[in-house]
Amino acid sequence: xxxxxxxxxxxxxxxxxxxxxxxxxxxxxxxxxxxxxxxxxxxxxxxxxxxxxxxxxxxxxxxxxxxxxxxxxxxxxxxxxxxxxxxxxxxxxxxxxxxxxxxxxxxxxxxxxxxxxxxxxxxxxxxxxxxxxxxxxxxxxxxxxxxxxxxxxxxxxxxxxxxxxxxxxxxxxxxxxxxxxxxxxxxxxxxxxxxxxxxxxxxxxxxxxxxxxxxxxxxxxxxxxxxxxxxxxxxxxxxxxxxxxxxxxxxxxxxxxxxxxxxxxxxxxxxxxxxxxxxxxxxxxxxxxxxxxxxxxxxxxxxxxxxxxxxxxxxxxxxxxxxxxxxxxxxxxxxxxxxxxxxxxxxxxxxxxxxxxxxxxxxxxxxxxxxxxxxxxxxx
Amino acid sequence: xxxxxxxxxxxxxxxxxxxxxxxxxxxxxxxxxxxxxxxxxxxxxxxxxxxxxxxxxxxxxxxxxxxxxxxxxxxxxxxxxxxxxxxxxxxxxxxxxxxxxxxxxxxxxxxxxxxxxxxxxxxxxxxxxxxxxxxxxxxxxx
Numbered sequence: 001x002x003x004x005x006x007x008x009x010x011x012x013x014x015x016x017x018x019x020x021x022x023x024x025x026x027x028x029x030x031x032x033x034x035x036x037x038x039x040x041x042x043x044x045x046x047x048x049x050x051x052x053x054x055x056x057x058x059x060x061x062x063x064x065x066x067x068x069x070x071x072x073x074x075x076x077x078x079x080x081x082x083x084x085x086x087x088x089x090x091x092x093x094x095x096x097x098x099x100x101x102x103x104x105x106x107x108x109x110x111x112x113x114x115x116x117x118x119x120x121x122x123x124x125x126x127x128x129x130x131x132x133x134x135x136x137x138x139x140x141x142x143x144x145x146x147x148x149x150x151x152x153x154x155x156x157x158x159x160x161x162x163x164x165x166x167x168x169x170x171x172x173x174x175x176x177x178x179x180x181x182x183x184x185x186x187x188x189x190x191x192x193x194x195x196x197x198x199x200x201x202x203x204x205x206x207x208x209x210x211x212x213x214x215x216x217x218x219x220x221x222x223x224x225x226x227x228x229x230x231x232x233x234x235x236x237x238x239x240x241x242x243x244x245x246x247x248x249x250x251x252x253x254x255x256x257x258x259x260x261x262x263x264x265x266x267x268x269x270x271x272x273x274x275x276x277x278x279x280x281x282x283x284x285x286x287x288x289x290x291x292x293x294x295x296x297x298x299x300x301x302x303x304x305x306x307x308x309x310x311x312x313x314x315x316x317x318x319x320x321x322x323x324x325x326x327x328x329x330x331x332x333x334x335x336x337x338x339x340x341x342x343x344x345x346x347x348x349x350x351x352x353x354x355x356x357x358x359x360x361x362x363x364x365x366x367x368x369x370x371x372x373x374x375x376x377x378x379x380x
Numbered sequence: 381x382x383x384x385x386x387x388x389x390x391x392x393x394x395x396x397x398x399x400x401x402x403x404x405x406x407x408x409x410x411x412x413x414x415x416x417x418x419x420x421x422x423x424x425x426x427x428x429x430x431x432x433x434x435x436x437x438x439x440x441x442x443x444x445x446x447x448x449x450x451x452x453x454x455x456x457x458x459x460x461x462x463x464x465x466x467x468x469x470x471x472x473x474x475x476x477x478x479x480x481x482x483x484x485x486x487x488x489x490x491x492x493x494x495x496x497x498x499x500x501x502x503x504x505x506x507x508x509x510x511x512x513x514x515x516x517x518x519x520x521x522x
Contacts, residue, residue, distance in 0.1 A: 115453065123392045124503035124511050130393060131464030131476040132451045140449035141466055148447065148489040192464070193450040193484075239427040241417060242446070242474040246466045 004095040004229045005218035005380060008037035008211030011338040013173040014326035017110065017205045022054050023062035026108035029207035029331075031067060033104070037211050037221060041068040044211070045100035050077045050087035050107035051330035052365075059108065080365025081279065083107060084208070084333025085234065085373025091212045092232040101217040107335070108207035109328035115191075116203070132192065136200055136280060138366065140192035142249055143282025146299065147194065152285060154194040156300035158185040160281040161199045161323055163309050168320025170310075170351035175204045175326035199281035199323070206328030208335035218380070226380040227341050230358075231264030233257070237370035249283060249364055252372040253290040257362065260374035261292075266358070268292035271314060271376075273343055273353045275336035276362040278321040283364070284308075288316070291362060291374075310351055318343070318351045333363040333373055344379040392500035392511030395419050395439075395475065404497050404512050406441060408473040409434035417472030441495040443469035445516075450484050467493055467516055479516040494519045 010032025012025060020028075026049065034041060041064070049060030060074035079086040084107035091105040117133045127133050146152045162182050168174035180198050188198040218226050235256035240248045261267055268291060276291060278284040285299035293314055294302040302308065308316035319325045319339040322332060340359035342348045357379050365371040389398050397407045409418050411434045416427035424431050448465040465479035479493065493516045500513030 115455070117455075122394070124500050124513070126393075127455050128458040128460075128462055129478060129501050129503070129513050129515075131466075131478050132449070132454060132462075134451070134454065136453070137449045137451050137464045140451075141447045141464065144447045144449060145489075190452040192452065195449075197453075239416065241472065242466065242468070245419060245474055245476050246446075 001096050002098060002214040002216065004092050004212050005215065005226045006210050006229060006341055006377070007213050007218060007221055007226050008033040008039065009338045009341040010036055011173060011208040011335050012206060014175040014204045014206035014328060022051060022108045022110045023059055024066060025110070025205060025207035026059060026063040026106050027066040029108065029209040030063060030104060030106050033209035033211050039102065039211060042070055043102045044070065044072060044104045046072055046094055046103050047074045048077055048087035048090045048103070048105045049074060050083040050105070050334065051109055052078050052080060052083045053109065053112070053330070055083070063106065078330070079371045080367040081277065081329050082234070082333060082363045082365030082371035082373045083330040084335070085361070085363045085375065086333070086371065088210060088334060088337060088375065089232050089234045089373060091210070092229055095212050095214050101214045103212045104209060105212065105334060106207065106209040107331035107333060109330040110205045111203050111328055113203065134192065135366070136195050137192040138247060139280040139282055140195045141246065142286060143194055146282070146286060150297040150300065152300040154186065155182065156303055157194050157281045157285060158182055158196070158199060159303045160278060160284040161185045163303070164278060164317045164321040164323040165198070167310060167318045167351060168324035170349065171320050171325060174320040174324050175202045176324040195280055195282065201279045201322035201327035202324055204326035204328055206326055206331045206335060208331045208338050210334060210337060223380045225345050227344050228378045228380045229375060230266070230378050231260035231374070231376035233259035233263065234371065234373045235259065244369060247366045247370055249286055250290050252370045253287060253362065253364055256372040256374040257291050260376050264376040266376060270358055271360050272356040273315045273318060273340070273359045274362070275317055275319060275321070275339050275359070277364040278317055278323050279327060279364070281323065284316065287362060291360070310353065315353050318348070318353060336361040336363065337375060337377070340377050344377060388509055389512050390505055390509040392503060392513040395473070396512050396514065398512055406439040406469070406473070406495065407436050408439045408471065410437055410472070419473055419475070437471070439473050440470040443467050443493055445479070445487065445489060445491045445493050446474065447489065448479060448487055463487065465516055469495065477514060477516050482518045492519060493517065
């Protein structure tokens with residue numbers, strides 16, 4: 001089986017695009033990724049297009065109508081916040097199958113405004129009657145499990161926001177590029193304890209794209225800026241007694257990361273940096289443990305140690321993460337890979353992780369069920 | 381066609397059941413093969429995939445608080461703050477619900493709680509049938 005390589009990566013600056021459609025944003029990112037490797041849309045054999053909210057409207061075809069209707073197969077993907085990683089995973093499978101030499105994975109989203117909720121239900125509107133259906137409340141409850149079990153403090157959760165907002169000041173494509181000291185994070189509006197507004201992800205528009213190629217094609221193009229995709233895993237929520245009344249961020253992530261590590265023949269100690277799904281500040285602490293970056297129960301101490309800040313032992317979310325780079329849902333899973341690729345190529349500017357050779361991405365999707373995607377990349 | 385001379389109450393949540401005599405209870409489903417409990421009727425077992433459909437049982441209304449969040453920002457028209465709680469009921473079901481009457485600073489993982497049926501905030505369906513809902517309060521059995 002051919003190895004899969006990423007040769008082209010593109011991401012538009014994240015923010016609000018009131019005058020552009022989601023498929024124009026997808027086209028922008030796709031052209032950036034194609035230009036990054038000197039290929040044309042005519043070279044692409046199959047397209048995987050991700051949008052959590054617009055996959056059903058044939059995002060991929062609409063995008064090709066903007067930049068060239070080559071007639072190739074398009075698979076439109078929606079898988080909650082794991083949509084982008086799902087598209088890349090399918091692109092990886094397409095390369096591995098040997099059927100295609102050049103594959104496009106693109107994610108684009110124009111997020112609805114306001115606080116996002118889980119899926120609608122029958123009966124009276126449940127908010128307030130049966131607890132809260134808001135995403136902040138859902139992750140707050142998961143954070144409180146950690147706080148109750150291990151004594152993790154609101155200050156430790158808030159430090160995740162301080163760190164990722166700091167990282168974003170070095171990323172010109174991040175939606176928010178402003179330092180937020182601990183006092184400011186804690187003093188911002190309380191949304192769902194322990195989450196304040198500055199501990200919730202930036203609800204913005206965005207798009208990102210990757211060009212994956214076979215080993216043969218990668219050698220033809222030259223490997224100098226290529227990145228090898230060593231491990232690609234996607235998991236769905238295994239049975240847990242409380243799920244789905246309480247969606248579980250942990251078990252599905254652990255299932256995916258175990259498969260990705262096995263496929264790559266590596267472990268957490270091999271990672272030079274990680275982009276993980278910090279949709280809310282508490283989630284980053286949980287995922288330190290889920291991804292094996294620290295032992296169970298030590299997530300709070302791990303953020304305090306500085307290990308996950310730029311310059312630390314294992315920098316996490318140096319892009320600014322979902323908290324400040326932004327979380328355009330269907331694009332997120334592709335965008336965090338663009339960051340890893342920039343880093344492995346040594347092209348990440350002020351936020352460059354010195355000597356980065358291997359990096360990992362993680363996303364987690366919640367809807368009526370859960371999905372998690374984990375990918376591991378190595379400099380070719 | 382059905383006559384709607386009375387105003388029969390209607391379940392306001394997937395696990396609430398309303399009997400013909402107007403009684404209300406919480407229903408769960410348990411797999412006869414592996415013992416896993418689930419909140420809705422499934423075709424096979426979610427846990428072991430056993431092909432015998434899990435069997436309905438009437439759930440106790442007592443349990444313990446697993447986790448919670450005090451919600452300060454909600455959607456328009458919803459009164460805040462309130463406690464969004466995940467409760468493990470005795471017998472194996474777990475639910476999200478609103479926990480009332482406990483000061484926020486007194487909330488503790490594992491504290492005993494009890495499910496209380498209510499009128500779902502006065503909500504009615506399109507035909508005027510009132511919904512039956514529930515919330516949680518502190519307290520032991522009885």
